[in-house]
Amino acid sequence: MSDTTTDKKRYFVASTAELESNDRVIAEIQGREIAVFDVDGEYYAVANYCVHQGGPACEGLLSGTVTVNEEMELSYDQEGEVVACPWHGWEFDVKTGEHLASSEYVLPTYDVVVDDCKVYVEL
Amino acid sequence: MVETSKIQRISDLDTVVDCDFHLVERQSDILPYIEEPFNKMLSRSTGDDYGYLSNLYPTPGFLTPVTTGKVQSETVRSPEDVRRGMEMLETDRSVLTPTQNLYLACVHHDELAGALAGAYNEYLLDTFIEPNEGLYGAVVVPPQKPQRGAEEIEKHGDEDGIIAAFVPSGGVHPPLGNSQYEPIYEAAESKGLPVMMHNAAGTMMKNFPQQFHGLDRYLSTHVPAHAMQHMVNLSSMITQGIPVKYPELNFIIQEAGIGWIPYFMRRFDAEYSGKREDAPMLNQQPSDYIRDQFYFTSQPLEGADDPAYIEHTLRLFDGGNNLMFSSDYPHLDFDHSDELLKMLRGKFSDEEIENIYGQTALSVYDF
Numbered sequence: 001m002s003d004t005t006t007d008k009k010r011y012f013v014a015s016t017a018e019l020e021s022n023d024r025v026i027a028e029i030q031g032r033e034i035a036v037f038d039v040d041g042e043y044y045a046v047a048n049y050c051v052h053q054g055g056p057a058c059e060g061l062l063s064g065t066v067t068v069n070e071e072m073e074l075s076y077d078q079e080g081e082v083v084a085c086p087w088h089g090w091e092f093d094v095k096t097g098e099h100l101a102s103s104e105y106v107l108p109t110y111d112v113v114v115d116d117c118k119v120y121v122e123l
Numbered sequence: 124m125v126e127t128s129k130i131q132r133i134s135d136l137d138t139v140v141d142c143d144f145h146l147v148e149r150q151s152d153i154l155p156y157i158e159e160p161f162n163k164m165l166s167r168s169t170g171d172d173y174g175y176l177s178n179l180y181p182t183p184g185f186l187t188p189v190t191t192g193k194v195q196s197e198t199v200r201s202p203e204d205v206r207r208g209m210e211m212l213e214t215d216r217s218v219l220t221p222t223q224n225l226y227l228a229c230v231h232h233d234e235l236a237g238a239l240a241g242a243y244n245e246y247l248l249d250t251f252i253e254p255n256e257g258l259y260g261a262v263v264v265p266p267q268k269p270q271r272g273a274e275e276i277e278k279h280g281d282e283d284g285i286i287a288a289f290v291p292s293g294g295v296h297p298p299l300g301n302s303q304y305e306p307i308y309e310a311a312e313s314k315g316l317p318v319m320m321h322n323a324a325g326t327m328m329k330n331f332p333q334q335f336h337g338l339d340r341y342l343s344t345h346v347p348a349h350a351m352q353h354m355v356n357l358s359s360m361i362t363q364g365i366p367v368k369y370p371e372l373n374f375i376i377q378e379a380g381i382g383w384i385p386y387f388m389r390r391f392d393a394e395y396s397g398k399r400e401d402a403p404m405l406n407q408q409p410s411d412y413i414r415d416q417f418y419f420t421s422q423p424l425e426g427a428d429d430p431a432y433i434e435h436t437l438r439l440f441d442g443g444n445n446l447m448f449s450s451d452y453p454h455l456d457f458d459h460s461d462e463l464l465k466m467l468r469g470k471f472s473d474e475e476i477e478n479i480y481g482q483t484a485l486s487v488y489d490f
Binding site: 054060063091 | 195
């Protein structure tokens, strides 16, 4: 699909093997730090710049998050899909870039392309 | 609306003073400085590896984002650590404040509290204070032992780089207007040092134990804790006439945000009109004392996504003269120096912005 977009360029980030063993790779692309996360073999690219105060949002703990089930009992969801900015603990869904406490705050996300076991971000 | 602002970024400011930069003092830092008999009592070679010194400061047992690893705070145990933080924050001078000793008022042994304050002050001076590099500090006083606090102020108050006295005000009992604290105020005034007041959320466990237990979460405790404890202490201090008794003494109220300040001033004046007999020492409105002798530090700035709120709130307590920038680095709700500036540009004059970021601190602290 990327080949049809004429105004975007591909930037190599990592091999699929590298991402599988590291869960995320952060690359500098065109002056932007962009993290690519591997969530069960699906790849998501998110800006490593927190919309709160500019912290390195994607360098923090990658984990799940506490939520409640239908009975309002505590449970734990989204294992491996939530990154927390190490400065202030703001949680973001790496699949969408959305801040869990308020969807008004969203980290920019980017398209990811996999070609011959190589992972690219398109800008 | 201010016409033009030359100040666009932090580097455009003359001087940036950070009024709250925390050291993260640990057992091995403090133990060598503890006086007898506590040195003999505590300097044992075996013990639990949690660091038994921290067990002397009651802890609230909060489950926080630091506990879960969602916040990864830096540690600050050397001048290099301070410099790294200051570089990130783009500040010129830091007023160094403690972390563990924010809980000093909860220590369950008054003489030990005095010894811990004394050890911290020696550690601070030995390890960090370096005015040529912008590293300044405050003498920590033990609220349980006001006379010892006065002695600490007298001992260190003239040392180069000591620019304030620091009362760990969270958990103090009785509140700080009580006459028992007057030796602290008297010593600070005579040394020309302002008194910093800084709470910690968990210190609620001592002075508001019922509320602390009932709240049952870190979030619900932290939201009211700082402003609530400050309001109680300021209410006590002003009603008891502390600013009247010590007219040359200034107070620096930390880490409670800004919105409560204009509220508290107006509520106090309104109440005073009908209850003046409870505060016969006052010669002017309670809010006048707050304007004249109390300064407030900026972090944690609430409403930073709402410029109209920030502008309006700061105007309501003359923030251009009474607010001073603080980061609270490296704690989990620290503010980067950019955060406030973004809200001030175009709304406040360059002079007011310079005041907030450093000029007011240069006049209030004993630099």
